[in-house]
Amino acid sequence: MNWEIWQDLLQSPTSLWLMLASAFTVMACGVPGTFLVVRRMSLAGDAISHSVLPGIVIGFLISGTLDSPWILGGAALSGWLTVMVIGWLHRSGSVREDAATGIVFTAMFAIGVVLLRLYAGKVDLDPDCVLFGNLETAIHGARVGVFGLDVPQIVLVTGGAAVLGWAMVGLIYHRLLVGSFDPSLAALTGQAPRRTESILLGVTALVVVAAFQTVGAVMSVALLVLPAASGLLMCRRVPAILGAVAGHAVISSIGGMVIATWAGCNLGASVVICGAVLLVLVWAVSLRKRNR
């Protein structure tokens, strides 16, 4: 083992901020992702994470910066539009829901990519950064003073997203649980399963926007699904899965940092690779347990 990597990592404040931002991102995505996975709605996460792209590009074209509320608004709008169009196609006609999802979100993503290529040259928006994330650059962006500490804005944004995810769970956990497990019971007992689902999808869209700068549009779906899927292999109850998601976030952000430093590659991709390795390890352990 090369100990110098660790020394470098721990001595550089930038590395610490990078790890913190990626841990926050994984946590932020993993929490709504847990409910998407247990509801077997991972594809909806995929749909949202890809379909917010045109909104982000349009928001950027209007405001000219990646940290503006226009981005959030644009992303939320295109995510919402996608969910609406999918529902409409499914209800009004013979298009199956999974097919409708596949059609609409890839179309939205394609529109986003076209907009990106058309206009990115004219403004300062790096397509690679939007598609694959570029935390290494974002960490050197705007800084905000918090309690005398000079915090990169991206850490605050991803931290805010993590807080949002956990706040949702803390406030309406029971409605999320019963609405996911048995929507009929939820409806029959006045638990508003459809509104609960809208909240879940809305929070998913918001955390995905926060994840854009960390891992990009293509890989953010990995963060929605990977931590929750690993947790589901290990745990028998949803609260335990949420705990596992937090653990997964910490481990994959540290591991991702090590991989990125060692291989000199994109941090977002490294975090996702580390998460995938974790999932495989957990899966292997769960197989051994089952066979015993």
Added chain:
Amino acid sequence: MNVPALETHELSVSYRGKPVLHGVDIEVPPGTLTGIMGPNGAGKSTLLKAVMGVIQPDSGWVKLLGKPLGEVLGRIGYVPQRESVDWDFPVTVFDVALMGTYAGLGWFGRPGKAERARAMEALEQTGMVDLATRKIGELSGGQQQRTFIARALAQKAEIYLMDEPFAGVDAATERAIIGLLGKLRDEGRTVLVVHHDLQSAPRYFERLLLLNLRVVAHGTVEEVFQPEILEKTYGGKLTLLSDVARRVARGSGGGLP
């Protein structure tokens, strides 16, 4: 007269343009135990779903306890069809029973001591206390059904809608469940059960609703469990049917085979 526990008026439901239920007009008196029977595809589950508001009817209306569904939420209990449950979902037996107590919690409430006690009491009644921490996917068919009956009991509802609670359960569980249903009825609650087995129906229920797209007959077992009515419901297709009909004709009801 007492307000009927369940009343439907000219209730019609179709699925993709194909009628599944047509002109269902029934009144179920409170404090009764009713079996809903009919051949496959007769609309039994559809009727429950329409009553629960899960599917929108094309026409007609449903009243529960004399009111539309929206005003009696929380007073209606339900046991889903086994196949409709996601058995891989990460919840324990106790979690499921506790869900029966969520009705009064509101958006931000969480179940406290009283709710936990209610869930535990319900698990005691169905004999599931020892398995309370088991994941639902690890249970046998009978235990799975007992878990959902416990959830229904924890609801302390006035009307219970159950979709084939006897499907795939062992004999002991079947006896336990029918005992609990009788107890609910004795407490003045109304229970409607989708049921498949003609043999046991007259022993289990006091009222029967025979469906085949429309209501073929609805009344007490004595009124309804007649060879010609059963034949009209099932179209005389079942060989079992003639057997049951013969037994009914002999006046022995439908005893154990």
